[in-house]
Amino acid sequence: MSTIKHLFENNKKWAGKVTEEKPEFFQSLSEQQTPQYLWIGCSDSRVPANELLGMQPGEVFVHRNIANQVIHSDLNCLSVIQYAVEVLKVKDIIVCGHYGCGGVNAAFHDESNGFIDNWLRHIQDVYRFNQQKLDAVSDEAERVNLLCELNVIEQVANVCHTTVLRNAWLAEQNVTVHGLVYNLKDGILKDLNVSVSGNK
Ligand code: CO
Numbered sequence: 064m065s066t067i068k069h070l071f072e073n074n075k076k077w078a079g080k081v082t083e084e085k086p087e088f089f090q091s092l093s094e095q096q097t098p099q100y101l102w103i104g105c106s107d108s109r110v111p112a113n114e115l116l117g118m119q120p121g122e123v124f125v126h127r128n129i130a131n132q133v134i135h136s137d138l139n140c141l142s143v144i145q146y147a148v149e150v151l152k153v154k155d156i157i158v159c160g161h162y163g164c165g166g167v168n169a170a171f172h173d174e175s176n177g178f179i180d181n182w183l184r185h186i187q188d189v190y191r192f193n194q195q196k197l198d199a200v201s202d203e204a205e206r207v208n209l210l211c212e213l214n215v216i217e218q219v220a221n222v223c224h225t226t227v228l229r230n231a232w233l234a235e236q237n238v239t240v241h242g243l244v245y246n247l248k249d250g251i252l253k254d255l256n257v258s259v260s261g262n263k
Pocket of ligand 1: 165166
């Protein structure tokens with residue numbers, strides 16, 4: 064049996080280091096969280112929300128799934144959005160995709176990986192919605208990158224169309240939805256400039 068003993072050791076070291084730097088850190092965080100941001104990103108191990116934003120525990124509310132999708136009827140994602148907007152009152156919702164996304168790539172190439180094909184079918188819908196734009200790009204790698212971006216743009220729209228955001232904006236709550244793409248090769252985030260801060 065594989066053991067995870069080393070993880071407990073890592074954890075103790077980390078907690079010790081944080082406490083050394085800020086003795087009151089865990090005590091004050093344990094009392095409440097007041098993150099300003101909700102991050103909706105890919106599960107990919109190379110795209111860790113807090114680290115790449117340079118943020119500490121307590122600063123980002125996070126939801127991740129394969130290929131950073133916001134599906135209209137996904138109770139998990141919708142519940143995260145609802146709690147973030149209505150209870151935590153986050154100011155910014157960041158949908159972040161990344162180039163080199165395995166989920167987007169699998170959908171693009173119509174690969175079969177079993178059950179997950181059903182989840183990735185939504186990305187193939189994104190392709191279909193943007194067929195002309197995508198087919199106009201001759202280089203395949205560039206086309207997959209564009210699909211990563213278009214997927215983010217689609218998911219931003221999906222966040223905006225949730226009852227949660229529609230109601231928040233009707234009540235004039237200050238919350239903005241952003242679309243970003245992360246580059247695995249240099250660690251840099253790109254703003255897709257599709258931010259929305261109210262009902263259209
Ligand atoms: Co990914």
